[in-house]
Amino acid sequence: MAKYKKTGTLDAYSTIKAVARAAPPLPGPAAGTPAGPAPTDSPPPPTAHIARTAIPTKQIIECYECGYTFQLHGRVKTINCSKCRVNLNLADLTLSTTCTETLKTVGTIRLTAEAVLQSGELVGGDVVLEGTVEGGTIRAMRRLELGAGAIFSEKAIRALDLRIAPAADITFRQEARFRNVEILGRLTAPLRATGLITIRPGGLLAGEIHAEHLVVEDGGGLQAALRISPPENAAPRTR
Amino acid sequence: MENTAPQSVISNEVEIIGTIKSSGSVRIDGKLEGELHCTGDAVIGKTAQIKGNLAVSSVSIEGTINGNVVAKDRIEMKSSARVHGDIKAKRLSVEDGVTFIGRSEVNPTNSPLTTPPVLPETGATEAEDNGQTAGATAARTFARR
Numbered sequence: 001m002a003k004y005k006k007t008g009t010l011d012a013y014s015t016i017k018a019v020a021r022a023a024p025p026l027p028g029p030a031a032g033t034p035a036g037p038a039p040t041d042s043p044p045p046p047t048a049h050i051a052r053t054a055i056p057t058k059q060i061i062e063c064y065e066c067g068y069t070f071q072l073h074g075r076v077k078t079i080n081c082s083k084c085r086v087n088l089n090l091a092d093l094t095l096s097t098t099c100t101e102t103l104k105t106v107g108t109i110r111l112t113a114e115a116v117l118q119s120g121e122l123v124g125g126d127v128v129l130e131g132t133v134e135g136g137t138i139r140a141m142r143r144l145e146l147g148a149g150a151i152f153s154e155k156a157i158r159a160l161d162l163r164i165a166p167a168a169d170i171t172f173r174q175e176a177r178f179r180n181v182e183i184l185g186r187l188t189a190p191l192r193a194t195g196l197i198t199i200r201p202g203g204l205l206a207g208e209i210h211a212e213h214l215v216v217e218d219g220g221g222l223q224a225a226l227r228i229s230p231p232e233n234a235a236p237r238t239r
Numbered sequence: 240m241e242n243t244a245p246q247s248v249i250s251n252e253v254e255i256i257g258t259i260k261s262s263g264s265v266r267i268d269g270k271l272e273g274e275l276h277c278t279g280d281a282v283i284g285k286t287a288q289i290k291g292n293l294a295v296s297s298v299s300i301e302g303t304i305n306g307n308v309v310a311k312d313r314i315e316m317k318s319s320a321r322v323h324g325d326i327k328a329k330r331l332s333v334e335d336g337v338t339f340i341g342r343s344e345v346n347p348t349n350s351p352l353t354t355p356p357v358l359p360e361t362g363a364t365e366a367e368d369n370g371q372t373a374g375a376t377a378a379r380t381f382a383r384r
Binding site (some may be wrong): 023122196202204213214215216217219220221222223224225226228229230 | 248330331332334335336337338339340341342343344345346347348
């Protein structure tokens with residue numbers, strides 16, 4: 001350990017090396033002999049055991065400028081888009097005050113119940129909205145979650161998938177189009193989903209529903225006029 | 240909907256025109272043109288084709304129904320189910336892959352809706368333009384372009 005005295009930080013490699021040096025050698029069988037338990041009366045001495053190795057996290061990054069999707073290994077705070085070279089922010093943001101600026105991230109943006117979006121644009125991979133949108137826009141590249149205290153301004157929100165959080169009561173006045181919709185609270189809407197609508201126990205969906213796939217779990221509520229038909233049974237579209 | 244009680248079975252080579260009334264469980268694999276009144280559980284098999292209304296305690300649907308289904312307790316739609324009609328029950332379970340065209344009235348918690356289920360297709364209100372409505376239980380307006 002003497003040669004590591006000057007080291008200010010301890011990285012994973014040096015940690016493993018140190019553990020290996022500190023641990024006594026494992027009592028292994030001699031070369032050429034079959035492996036088997038050694039006939040000893042005392043229990044084997046405790047050995048160093050590394051229970052878990054760090055595997056680089058893998059995530060799919062979608063550029064919020066050009067829409068290009070690529071894969072990222074490991075954890076970083078920013079990365080350049082492979083296509084348009086824009087520097088992408090990967091951090092998660094939590095807003096709990098008034099916001100008037102434009103924020104973009106590939107991570108998750110959470111607007112707490114105290115947050116008020118007055119102007120600007122929020123672009124996030126996932127957006128959790130529990131606050132108020134008075135102005136500006138919100139764009140979720142993946143999923144938008146609407147919480148219990150969410151209040152929206154019209155035309156302000158775009159998202160691919162929608163999730164209604166428990167205890168949320170959301171009403172859409174005009175037709176809402178999403179891919180996948182997951183409902184744990186209450187949603188009243190003329191809803192058109194191209195993917196899967198899932199109503200979890202305690203969720204309630206009301207309105208006019210057009211979807212290709214619907215799953216209602218036991219305990220989910222459904223008070224709606226429905227047209228659920230898989231693609232092969234769907235009526236031909238007319239323009 | 241596993242049920243070990245004896246049940247009446249309409250097998251897949253049987254076709255019935257008329258009303259079936261049963262105080263026990265019924266399994267239908269054939270064709271029925273008429274109504275089914277069943278105080279017990281009903282199973283509509285994959286090969287079943289029903290043209291008529293069903294009034295049952297609980298029903299598991301795997302086949303085709305052209306008619307309304309009213310269950311006192313539970314309606315279970317398997318992935319192969321095809322239902323053209325309205326359903327009403329206390330509890331509902333729907334698997335992915337079903338075809339269902341009709342109205343549904345299932346509210347396990349019996350919580351009242353704040354707004355009518357079917358909303359007007361057009362016509363933005365003033366509340367929509369403001370983006371929010373007053374009141375603690377105000378309905379949130381949300382629109383996507």
